[in-house]
Amino acid sequence: MTSARRLVSATSIVVLALAGAFSASPASAAPGGDVDPDTPWRMRHWPQTQPWQVDEAVALSGRSGPQPVDPQRYELPDTMTWDDYRAVPGTNWADPAVRGSERTFNGALVLVDYPNQPFVVTQPANSTIFGNPSGVQNLARADAPRFYRDFLNQPGELNRGHTIHEYWMEDSNGRFGIDLSAFGVYQMPADSHEYGIEAQMQRGQGCPAGDTCNRNLRTDARAAWIAAVGETEAAKYDFVFFLSAGQDESATWQEFGQMKFTTKEDVTDDFGPPDDALPNWNATRYVEWTSWQASAAIWPNASQGSSLQAESSGMSTYAHEFSHILGVGDNYNNPYSVPARRDYSGPWEMLSRGTFNGPGGPHSRWLIPGTAGSSMGAQHMLRNKMKLGIAGDVLRLSRAALADSGVVVTRVTARAVDQGLSGINVTLDGGDRSPACDAATDPLCDGGGYDNYTLEVVDRMGFDSFTPDSGVLLAKTKNADAAPFIWTIDANPQDIDKVDFVRPDGTPQMMTIGDYRQLSDALLHAGTNSGSEFEYVDTANRLHFYVLNRHRNSKGILSYDVAVRSLDGAGPSTRGVKAYPALARPDRSGWSRCTIPVRNTGRAADVFRITAPGATLPRTVIGVQPGRTATAEVWLKNTRRATVTLTSESNPAARATTSCTAVRA
Structure with a gap:
């Protein structure tokens, strides 16, 4: 091209x-x-x-x-910045009082932390190795569930009025909504890296001596939740978002890997493991290496009616994983x-x-809370909307x-x-x-x-x-x-x-x-x-x-x-076209514009291709309904006349020829 x-x-x-x-x-x-x-x-x-x-x-x-x-x-x-946001005219899908016309899903947001990793929003600003939290800090641990429930699904200042409920209401044009109830915080029985370092992403590498890696966070998190609320309460929810304290690897592997260190040998000790026998780098999903600290975080995923996210997971991550819960793949x-x-x-x-x-x-997704990249994800394309029944x-x-x-x-x-x-x-x-x-x-x-x-x-x-x-x-x-x-x-x-x-x-x-x-x-x-x-x-x-x-x-x-x-x-319909001559006066720059009337004399809608040697055409195809007239724009410069031909795309034998003529000012 x-x-x-x-x-x-x-x-x-x-x-x-x-x-x-x-x-x-x-x-x-x-x-x-x-x-x-x-x-x-x-x-x-x-x-x-x-x-x-x-x-x-x-x-x-x-x-x-x-x-x-x-x-x-x-x-x-x-x-892009927040100034790029434009509202959909005539809607307020973020209003939590507006329910989905077909269904409002009832979700549980279950927060879990670790002996070595409290929720980042409970820590001082910029105090972690990743420079987080940003904008919210020093929350009480008991306040973390309400904070994240509101951040994700209650219009407010930090999320600029945008919520998961709003995403699904807009994406489905009001058919699907989301409610969230928050639970926790529950402490997991093992350190965060024992869940984050897994066989698939890290290919069996990077587990500190004495630790047991590749643990199943979903299993342990659900067990803690059930122990606290019981199976009867848990059964009230259509799905579960498990929210893990700390970063997620999807949002950090590149920014705190090859974007920060030229080679894997350059990874510094502060980004390395709590085991001097291991290198400071580790395997990751898409490339050979990242820093050990980045590799030790969980990777968001969905399975069996639930999904895993971390504090850096933007609102789009939840919408993405909920799509999997509803049955659509990556x-x-x-x-x-x-x-x-x-x-x-x-x-x-x-x-x-x-x-x-x-x-x-994409390189701003490491922030906690997730207020930048991945905070405003795209709608689903038509194929997936059709599969979800919201098209x-x-x-x-x-x-x-x-x-x-x-x-x-x-x-x-x-x-x-x-x-x-x-x-x-x-x-x-x-x-x-x-x-x-x-x-x-x-x-x-x-x-x-x-x-x-x-x-x-x-x-x-x-x-x-x-x-x-x-x-x-x-x-x-x-x-x-x-x-x-x-x-x-x-x-x-x-x-x-x-x-x-x-x-x-x-x-x-x-x-x-x-x-x-x-x-x-x-x-x-x-x-x-x-x-x-x-x-x-x-x-x-x-x-x-x-x-x-x-x-x-x-x-x-x-x-x-x-x-x-x-x-x-081309179908059975008769095709036909008429075009009419037009005159144009030059403007100060020497350009003359003709507006050529084009009538579809056929029996069905058609597309007509325009040719005009020596002229400039802003459009070379136009669509016209049967019995209707449209216009073709023809511009002249350094010439006083052009022959204009309109030809049916359905039947090239159906054509009309006319002229565009520039007259003296």
Whole structure:
């Protein structure tokens, strides 16, 4: 592809002083000034600029000459701040009094600590080896359960009014809610590292002499809870979140491994084990090594109606693990695998790396409490919403039916909004016909075996505020949870060529081809010269997808006109088009704009391709309903006339030719 990619930030270099400088806390306080205490959190704690007031297309209006109708302006997660949050118009899903229309799940939050590890929020600020806690400190141990219950599920200042209940209510458009009751704190019978150092992640390495590692935290935590409350009380809850004191390894292995130490031999004694016979480093999940202290923390996971988290686990981690409890699997890669493999669904999906979304991006997830990266995870993509039964109105098509019916033209609304069509699912009846590829040699190989295509619209609002872009999200999906079971179609598959972080020796570490941020510029956009693509053709699977136009209404709700057709059949409807000549006067810059009326004289909706040699076209495809008239924009400069041709994508024999003529001012 030749599209030039456009960026919000000039650089994505993340320079982290991973020592004492970690004492800086994230922005978690309310804005200054006098505020009416009765004003809802949703009105007090985000910028009052509404999304349509910063709309990119609006910002370009009034400039001389042709402008992109839907310019891509993606932003890497690393540079995002809380100012990026935009509310979903007309909603207040965080209100705990609003229940899920289908179900409000009743959850238990069970807190456990260890002989060697109290809850970090009970300790002085920045007192741990990881520079935590930040923003909250010196709580009484008995206050920790209420604190974390409120932090996770009660709108307040520290969480900026955002809760797990809000996530699920927004994601399901009001169908699913979450209640939490807190229990504990219960002390485990062994030290924290005896649970954190496990056979899978640490590959049998790093257990101090005399200790028993690979202990089952879920078993011991549940036993302590049952001993305290009894089986009858425990049976009242639909699920359990076990919250472990301290860090989680997922949020620390890189920041307190290769980002802090150049080699494993450089890991200092303070990050080493309480056993001089062991090295200061240890094995970890994705790469060879991290510091022992980072490796000794638990890794969040879910199993048998419960999940494990730690204090650094942001709210998104709970939403991610609850998705597993509801029966949906993981869909992400190892970004450092050899051979390399592209990420599957990236920042667009909660069960992929959308879990990491939040201010500051993936390298800010070590904070306690979790108020930065992983605090505002992405919604689920359409495939997973369909599996969970929360997808809303979905247009369900099939490849064979499209060949019989002809092109389908429709409008899809942003997934954060419960209005109109929430997406399209096209079944690949007869199976995925893509040519075989080898993931061992081609990092962009999707592996084949897909059952569907899905199309949906993402807007940077609500929990999607911390996704990188607004636009049309296209993906191949499987019915079974056999990862990759969602494969995002990347409109810019070339290496994004950005720095991930700077190593301690000053060497820039580029984002790997497997880094999920490679998909930051994946969305399709309407029109030409957007920095992205407006159409996608899967020749093997005989499908053509179009992004035709973009709309944002007076309430700030984003939608797109889209189309999909089979390459194997146009359907029985008659196709026809008429176009009418137009005149244009040049402006001060010498550009002249014609607005060509285009009438669909056929019997069904159609997509028409525009050509005009010597002219500039902001859009080269338009969709028109039968019997309706739309317009094609044609711009001239240094020429007085262009021949404009409109051709039906369904039947190339249906075409119309007209002219755009510039007249003297």
